[in-house]
Amino acid sequence: MIKSEQAGLYIHVPFCLSKCAYCSFYSIAAPNLIPEFIKALLREMAFWKSSCLPLKGFDTIYLGGGTPSLLSGGQIHDLLNAVHSAFAIAPQAEITMEVNPGDVSPEYLRNLRTWGVNRLNIGVQSFDDGILKFLGRRHSAREAVCVSDAARAAGFDNIGLDLIYGVSGQDVRLWIQTLERALSFVPEHLSCYQLSLEAQTPLFGRYRSEGLSLPAESEALDFFFATSHRLAEAGYRHYEVSNFARGNSFRSRHNMKYWRHIPYLGLGPSAHSFCAGRRWWNTADVAAYIQNLSEGKTPVWQSEELSAEQLALEALFLGLRTQDGIDLEQYQALHGVDLLTAKKQTLGQLVENGLVEIRDGRLSPTLSGLAVADSLALI
Amino acid sequence: MENIRNFSIIAHIDHGKSTLADRLIQYTGVCNERNFQDQLLDNMDIERERGITIKSNAISLPYRAQNGQTYTLNLIDTPGHVDFSYEVSRSLASCEGVLLLIDAAQGVQAQTLANLYLAMEHNLEIIPIINKIDLPSADIDRVLEEIDSELGLDPDTHIKASAKEGTGIEEILEAIVERIPPPKGSGDNPLAALIFDAKYDAYRGTIIHCRVFEGCVKAGDIIRFMYNNATYKVEEVGHFLLQRAKREKLSAGEVGYIIAGVKTVSDVRTGDTITHQDRPCPGPLPGFKEVKPVVFASIYPIASDDYQDLADSLEKYKLNDASFIYEKDSSAALGQGFRCGFLGLLHLDIVQERLEREYDLSIILSVPSVRYRFTLKDGRVLYVDNPTHYPDPAEIDKGEEPYIRASMMLPERYLGSVMKLCMEKRGVNSNMNYTGPGRVELSYEMPLAEVIFDFYDRFKSVTQGYGSFDYDIIDYRESNLVLMDILVNGEKVDALSQIVHRERARARALNACDRLKDEIPRQMYKIAIQGAIGSEIIARSTISAFRKDVTAKCYGGDITRKRKLLEKQKEGKKRMKMIGSVSIPQSAFLAVLKSDND
Numbered sequence: 001m002i003k004s005e006q007a008g009l010y011i012h013v014p015f016c017l018s019k020c021a022y023c024s025f026y027s028i029a030a031p032n033l034i035p036e037f038i039k040a041l042l043r044e045m046a047f048w049k050s051s052c053l054p055l056k057g058f059d060t061i062y063l064g065g066g067t068p069s070l071l072s073g074g075q076i077h078d079l080l081n082a083v084h085s086a087f088a089i090a091p092q093a094e095i096t097m098e099v100n101p102g103d104v105s106p107e108y109l110r111n112l113r114t115w116g117v118n119r120l121n122i123g124v125q126s127f128d129d130g131i132l133k134f135l136g137r138r139h140s141a142r143e144a145v146c147v148s149d150a151a152r153a154a155g156f157d158n159i160g161l162d163l164i165y166g167v168s169g170q171d172v173r174l175w176i177q178t179l180e181r182a183l184s185f186v187p188e189h190l191s192c193y194q195l196s197l198e199a200q201t202p203l204f205g206r207y208r209s210e211g212l213s214l215p216a217e218s219e220a221l222d223f224f225f226a227t228s229h230r231l232a233e234a235g236y237r238h239y240e241v242s243n244f245a246r247g248n249s250f251r252s253r254h255n256m257k258y259w260r261h262i263p264y265l266g267l268g269p270s271a272h273s274f275c276a277g278r279r280w281w282n283t284a285d286v287a288a289y290i291q292n293l294s295e296g297k298t299p300v301w302q303s304e305e306l307s308a309e310q311l312a313l314e315a316l317f318l319g320l321r322t323q324d325g326i327d328l329e330q331y332q333a334l335h336g337v338d339l340l341t342a343k344k345q346t347l348g349q350l351v352e353n354g355l356v357e358i359r360d361g362r363l364s365p366t367l368s369g370l371a372v373a374d375s376l377a378l379i
Numbered sequence: 380m381e382n383i384r385n386f387s388i389i390a391h392i393d394h395g396k397s398t399l400a401d402r403l404i405q406y407t408g409v410c411n412e413r414n415f416q417d418q419l420l421d422n423m424d425i426e427r428e429r430g431i432t433i434k435s436n437a438i439s440l441p442y443r444a445q446n447g448q449t450y451t452l453n454l455i456d457t458p459g460h461v462d463f464s465y466e467v468s469r470s471l472a473s474c475e476g477v478l479l480l481i482d483a484a485q486g487v488q489a490q491t492l493a494n495l496y497l498a499m500e501h502n503l504e505i506i507p508i509i510n511k512i513d514l515p516s517a518d519i520d521r522v523l524e525e526i527d528s529e530l531g532l533d534p535d536t537h538i539k540a541s542a543k544e545g546t547g548i549e550e551i552l553e554a555i556v557e558r559i560p561p562p563k564g565s566g567d568n569p570l571a572a573l574i575f576d577a578k579y580d581a582y583r584g585t586i587i588h589c590r591v592f593e594g595c596v597k598a599g600d601i602i603r604f605m606y607n608n609a610t611y612k613v614e615e616v617g618h619f620l621l622q623r624a625k626r627e628k629l630s631a632g633e634v635g636y637i638i639a640g641v642k643t644v645s646d647v648r649t650g651d652t653i654t655h656q657d658r659p660c661p662g663p664l665p666g667f668k669e670v671k672p673v674v675f676a677s678i679y680p681i682a683s684d685d686y687q688d689l690a691d692s693l694e695k696y697k698l699n700d701a702s703f704i705y706e707k708d709s710s711a712a713l714g715q716g717f718r719c720g721f722l723g724l725l726h727l728d729i730v731q732e733r734l735e736r737e738y739d740l741s742i743i744l745s746v747p748s749v750r751y752r753f754t755l756k757d758g759r760v761l762y763v764d765n766p767t768h769y770p771d772p773a774e775i776d777k778g779e780e781p782y783i784r785a786s787m788m789l790p791e792r793y794l795g796s797v798m799k800l801c802m803e804k805r806g807v808n809s810n811m812n813y814t815g816p817g818r819v820e821l822s823y824e825m826p827l828a829e830v831i832f833d834f835y836d837r838f839k840s841v842t843q844g845y846g847s848f849d850y851d852i853i854d855y856r857e858s859n860l861v862l863m864d865i866l867v868n869g870e871k872v873d874a875l876s877q878i879v880h881r882e883r884a885r886a887r888a889l890n891a892c893d894r895l896k897d898e899i900p901r902q903m904y905k906i907a908i909q910g911a912i913g914s915e916i917i918a919r920s921t922i923s924a925f926r927k928d929v930t931a932k933c934y935g936g937d938i939t940r941k942r943k944l945l946e947k948q949k950e951g952k953k954r955m956k957m958i959g960s961v962s963i964p965q966s967a968f969l970a971v972l973k974s975d976n977d
């Protein structure tokens with residue numbers, strides 16, 4: 001089954017007009033480099049095309065960042081054309097693009113739709129201006145509303161909204177207000193992330209210097225359950241720790257590849273790729289990326305060959321992040337471990353305590369299990 | 380022989396023996412600045428790190444005295460902890476004099492006295508040295524007063540020194556030459572040499588450390604150990620400089636080493652006498668005693684695959700530690716392992732650390748126990764040092780446990796709290812006398828098991844470090860004993876079982892449950908910890924479940940990082956033992972012995 005799966009293609013657009021306070025993605029505020037960057041991207045595509053990467057074809061494309069919507073319509077168009085000519089892209093491919101409120105006009109959105117982008121992921125984060133400001137987002141709640149409406153108007157029928165909860169000063173009640181606003185657009189997909197503080201981000205420093213703290217365990221759990229319950233009521237499946245879809249067909253096909261260990265190729269600075277037990281990633285430096293490719297050198301910065309044990313661990317912790325969980329037979333075939341026997345006693349405890357279910361040959365987390373997905377992987 | 384001086388430095392723990400030894404070594408120029416490191420005689424990493432001496436050590440110092448003559452000063456450095464007091468006594472038996480160090484700030488402490496008594500028993504010349512005079516808190520007048528009233532020594536004979544700053548060193552060296560008598564004995568008599576230590580060398584086998592009292596010994600001689608009549612052919616003899624220095628022979632009065640193809644240190648008994656096979660001395664030198672372990676615990680590998688590694692490591696470790704004993708053992712909860720005997724908890728701690736460090740093993744120790752004696756209804760007598768072998772209660776006629784006499788010295792102001800502690804530890808037959816203004820010597824008879832159970836730490840804490848403590852085992856006394864088990868999520872963990880006094884059982888069980896609650900990390904489900912006697916639950920605690928990970932997103936670029944994090948956590952879990960579905964960390968097994976009073 002896994003063999004017939006097609007790969008995912010990720011393109012990282014490493015530019016933002018300013019840096020959000022919590023963000024640890026690689027992006028820089030140098031849009032003047034965009035034309036050079038696009039040239040380099042095209043070179044990278046050619047590079048992989050001529051390499052003997054054992055990837056049959058792709059059925060998802062994901063334009064992420066950074067802020068891909070800083071690229072002009074024409075640039076997106078060129079990029080997608082290049083992708084199609086360099087790689088075998090399935091006709092029904094899911095083509096997602098991340099957009100930030102405030103950056104895109106209705107016309108821009110219409111063009112995206114025309115050029116084949118069929119899924120939009122909007123970085124709303126919150127419908128509360130105070131929180132948006134706290135997070136260092138460049139847009140307002142109003143702009144988030146506008147872009148969501150405009151996306152629908154442009155004909156997008158697969159829209160995802162990204163939201164963040166657990167921000168200092170935000171209790172569960174306030175968060176649910178944002179969630180309700182989001183639901184009013186009836187998005188096909190929602191990503192609800194608990195705020196995490198990444199080292200070296202301004203927010204990390206601010207939390208420390210102002211003595212702020214993230215929600216404690218029990219409050220974090222309240223957020224988690226409240227979100228899941230409200231969204232279940234509204235008809236969403238909680239299919240991954242932080243992801244919800246209005247039915248299976250609206251799950252992010254691209255992101256699911258990460259959790260299912262399906263190969264993916266990442267283009268652009270800092271992008272990660274995974275194929276045939278190997279993971280590699282490009283240099284996280286736009287200038288070096290451009291330079292390397294212009295000199296015909298590889299943009300790959302580092303790589304790792306995963307041991308059987310590492311693959312098994314990854315398959316476990318990635319699989320257990322998803323509501324579908326792990327296909328036990330397949331896991332045994334791929335990793336040589338019969339989890340039911342090897343972890344009998346612990347799994348027994350987990351089942352008894354309502355953290356996992358074992359049904360139809362699958363080991364899958366319950367909602368309480370999803371809350372401790374990482375710990376589950378340590379069984 | 381006229382130009383030899385054999386001496387030792389004795390003191391209460393931490394009063395500065397090793398530091399003074401360093402200064403003497405430096406002063407006599409055995410070691411140049413380049414090779415010098417602090418605590419030169421503390422060879423083991425663990426000694427350096429903890430700043431304590433575990434093994435005895437010897438070194439010959441050449442010294443040109445003010446009278447123009449050159450002397451060989453044989454210094455024997457000794458350990459300072461109660462666990463190793465027999466080694467101290469054998470080292471002392473090898474000397475004619477001692478430097479008695481007294482910390483200028485702390486004054487006379489229990490082991491100052493205990494060591495002084497030992498030195499007196501051996502008729503040694505005693506040179507009192509007030510050390511650490513550089514400390515702002517030094518109170519020399521008080522110490523002089525204590526030397527007079529508590530030690531009964533002439534205060535005029537003292538030397539003031541700071542081992543740290545190197546003051547008083549020459550005065551000490553001169554006093555060694557002038558005041559410590561040269562050894563007696565004759566090189567022509569039959570050989571009599573006292574073994575005061577033995578070390579293992581991977582190339583040469585056992586290096587016997589000895590003091591020759593009579594006769595002489597050289598390579599080629601056939602020697603005999605008088606304890607077991609084993610004979611060996613001498614390969615090499617020599618002195619201790621910084622390294623071993625081979626010599627033609629060792630003669631009466633000298634301190635040095637013998638290499639004689641002895642395979643392990645366990646073939647050698649500290650305190651034994653070496654003589655010649657064909658011309659033996661009339662009898663062994665006095666004072667031989669076989670040291671016996673008093674604390675027992677089982678060692679298990681955390682991963683059962685490591686059993687063979689553990690077996691090999693113990694065998695190697697044993698080569699160098701004759702007081703450590705072990706035999707095979709197995710536990711229902713922890714699998715195959717070894718039952719081991721130790722001189723005390725410090726010894727146990729050291730063995731554990733060395734196994735982990737030098738042999739790279741992850742091990743678990745069961746709760747330590749003393750050796751109990753049971754008389755069964757059919758008249759049989761059983762010694763039980765392993766709770767797993769606790770006899771069927773229905774068959775027990777009488778249970779007995781070992782008692783010790785504890786000697787403590789403390790400032791009077793702590794008397795109340797120390798007596799309270801001793802009573803709590805079932806102390807009886809107390810004895811008290813004032814050894815000086817404001818200072819009390821206190822003794823109690825107490826069950827050894829109570830002393831192991833965190834007595835020492837609590838004593839230190841109630842006396843704020845001013846109290847000192849030493850003990851001797853006296854006898855077995857009848858005691859109402861029960862076996863207390865610990866259950867983790869309903870499963871008995873035999874390595875956590877303890878034999879306890881019935882009246883203490885509930886308190887001990889509660890304490891164990893609380894301690895385990897602190898030690899066992901929260902897991903994804905609730906963990907119930909229970910203490911039980913037979914089927915009766917006498918204590919319980921609950922570890923609440925861990926319910927939320929901080930794990931917001933995980934996409935292509937996050938996976939490697941997340942995996943590394945989980946790998947690290949998995950590595951940490953490897954240092955825990957899975958019992959049923961609960962991971963129990965190593966530390967939990969010893970923690971149940973600590974109480975939360977401090």
Ligand SMILES: Nc1nc2c(ncn2[C@@H]2O[C@H](COP(=O)(O)OP(=O)(O)OP(=O)(O)O)[C@@H](O)[C@H]2O)c(=O)[nH]1
Pocket residue numbers: 390391392393394395396397398399430431432457458459460510511512513514540541542543544
């Ligand atoms: N201020 C001061 N500190 C000293 C002096 N002599 C030793 N010390 C310190 O006292 C502590 C104990 O010294 P050691 O030489 O290790 O004592 P010890 O008697 O060998 O200890 P054990 O072997 O554990 O019994 C160390 O921290 C030394 O640095 C001194 O003259 N002055």
Ligand code: SF4
Pocket residue numbers: 015016018019020023024025027065066067100123
């Ligand atoms: S827009 Fe996205 S990528 Fe850019 S700084 Fe903000 S969070 Fe980071």
Ligand SMILES: [Mg+2]
Pocket residue numbers: 396397398421430431432459
């Ligand atoms: Mg020392």
